[in-house]
Amino acid sequence: MSEISMTDQEPDPYEHVSAALRDEFSEVHPATTVTRCIQAAHYGALEVTGQAHPGLVERIARKHLEVLALVASERG
Template identity: 60%
Template structure:
C-alpha cells in the first residue's frame, strides 16, 4: 500500500521547502514519506511545546529526528 503524506503538512506551503531540502539531504537514506512524517511530527511537536511552528524550527527538529533514525538503522545492520 503506498504511503501518502500527512494532509496538515502538505496543505501548508510554508513547509514545502523544508520537506524538499530534507528529502534531498536524506535521499538514499530515507524515503520521502519518512521525511514527510518527520516534518509533520516536528511541526506538531513544536506547536504543542511552543504554541507555534516556524519552518526554521520544524526543519531543525525534523533533521535531528532523521539523523537519529539513520543512526538507529545503521546500528541494526
C-alpha cells in the same frame, strides 16, 4: 458546497523544508519518512512553543531523521 481551486489554497510553509530534507536524506530515508518527521516536528513545535516556524520545524525534523539513520545503521 463550493470547490476550492488551487489558487485559493495557501502555500505550504514547509515546502522548502521538505524538499531540502528529502534531498539531504535521499540515500537513507524514503520521502514518506521525511514527510512524517516534518509532520511530527510541526505538531511537536506547536505543543511546546505554540508556533511552528519553518526553521524550527526543519531543525527538529532533521534531528529525528538523523536519529533514525543512526538506528538503522546500528541494526545493519
